[in-house]
Amino acid sequence: MRDLLLAADRDDILDAAQLVVSELVTNAILHTATPIELFARVDAGGLLLEVSDGSTTPPTERDHAALAGTGRGLMLIHDLSGGWGVRELPNGKVVWARITTSQEAAAPHEDVHAPTLWELSLEPVDEALGLDVPGSTVPQGVALAPNPADVAVVLQNVPLLMHLAWHEHAETMLREYLLSRLEQDEALALTEHAVASAVMALLHEQVPSPALPGGASTFDEVTELLTSVVEPAVTLRVGQLRIPAETVAGFEVLDKLMDAAIVLAEAHELLAAPMQPELRELRRWLCGQVASQSVGAEPVPWSPPPAALPAPGTGVLAADWDRDPVDRSTKALVAADDTNRIIAVSAPALALLGYDNPGELVGQRLLALIPSRFHQGHLAGFTLHLTQGRAPLIGTAAIVPFVRADGTEADLELLVEALPTTNGRRVFVATLRPPT
Incomplete structure (x- = not known):
């Protein structure tokens, strides 16, 4: 791509073009595992890029947060191109993008290639992947459903x-x-x-x-x-x-x-x-x-499993975090690690929640303190915080219902802090008190 644009005296769109073609080709490699063809043309409308593959699944923009681990490729293509889209093929698709400058009006995209300045075929990629069936997205040894219908x-x-x-x-x-x-x-x-x-x-x-x-x-x-x-x-x-x-x-x-x-x-x-x-x-x-x-069985509804503990060794280890300040605090404090497991609780917190000793809570999931109608929201929120930093309840006081030891509910004011540990993990310390 660099050689093409420098030869055409279009280094003004070089950075955007290199990034967009990288994203298009990477998406095809990661999500199709089929032969790939890259087509590029410089003309009066800028740069036309097309990447074809053997999968009919269209790319879809994700609405992930800025800190998410994936989901940015199409957002980058959207931001850096003058337009992009998908064209269906009999046995696959073409994803195209136009790279222009702000002074250029993007030329309309044509389904048929005009005479080209430069073309590069990446079709030998199927040999590198070891695919015996061009266009196949199912590895050998996986049995397909016999019914041809959906x-x-x-x-x-x-x-x-x-x-x-x-x-x-x-x-x-x-x-x-x-x-x-x-x-x-x-x-x-x-x-x-x-x-x-x-x-x-x-x-x-x-x-x-x-x-x-x-x-x-x-x-x-x-x-x-x-x-x-x-x-x-x-x-x-x-x-x-x-x-x-x-x-x-x-x-x-x-x-x-x-x-x-x-x-x-x-x-x-x-x-x-x-x-x-x-x-x-x-x-x-x-x-x-x-x-x-798919083989004729009746549907079985989803039902939440019994409260399960994380795998041993997945949480914050005692050596990585000093629990004494929580255990000895005169405030009502509950600490949990990033596996959603309670790792420390102070005496005032035990009193508020109706427990007699820390052993009744330490090692349990936080779900033990949360009414069941909030479980899904808590699990989703906790996961999104760990994966992309979403944190609407961190550092902001709220009055929320807690489940006490006898099964009754009590509204308590909650303030949560996220604290780093020496190994890069996180501990969440909640301060509880009666509503004011």
Whole structure:
């Protein structure tokens, strides 16, 4: 791309062009695992770029936060190009973009190539990936569903907030897991990642995404936020997925990759935080429903699993954080680590919550103190904080209901601080007091 633009005396669009072509080609490699062709032409309208591949799944812009681990590629293309789009092919698609300067009017995009200044074919990439079937997005050994028609999968009691948070966390983990595998078996890693990406794109398209409440800096804004994430408003009672028959096996691939990625995350070998147990079970349920219903089984509604503890060793270790200031505090303090597990509690907090000794709470999930109607909102919010820094409840006082030891609820004023540890993890310390 650099040689092309310098030869055409268009170094004014060089930076934008190099970044856009990098994003287009990378997307095709990561999400299709098929032969790729790159076409480029400099003309009076600037630079025309086209990247074709053998997948019919269109690229979709994600609405991820600025600190998210993935989801920026199409945003960059949108910002740096004078226009971009997708054109369908009989066995794939073309993603095109126009790079112009502010003084140039972008030429209309044509479906048929005009005479070119320069073309580069990346088709030999299929040999590097070891793909035996051009255009295939299913690795060898994966059995496809026999029914050529779409498979209809009915999903009941879908926790939409949890699914939204899981989806963003899962995309980050899948990308990091792919990077960890490239030196071991590049062909298989890229192919399986493309299969999982197709499944994630289908879920992004067909599972509704609830509108997340905005930031909160005042008591009233926090109150409004909390009232917007309460059951049953954040659960879809009945929904349906329409899955192409050749994509059904991809859910098995996604399930396998996510389990493997979670193992690495819990061993602190990925940058991504370990996944909350409930979100892990949500994915297993979803993939299981696709597998079972594709062969005729009846739908099984989602139901939250019993409170599960994170894997041993995934939280903040005692050596990394001194719990004594919380244990000995005259304030009502509760501390939790980034696996959502209570790791320290002061005597005044025990009294407010109706417990007799710290051993009754330390080691339990924070969910033990949260009414069930807020569980989904808490799990989603906690995950989005760890994955992209979303923090509407950090540093802002709020009055929230807590579950006491006897099962009754009590409204308490809550102020949460996020504190770093020596190993780069986080501890969350909540100050509680009766409402003023």
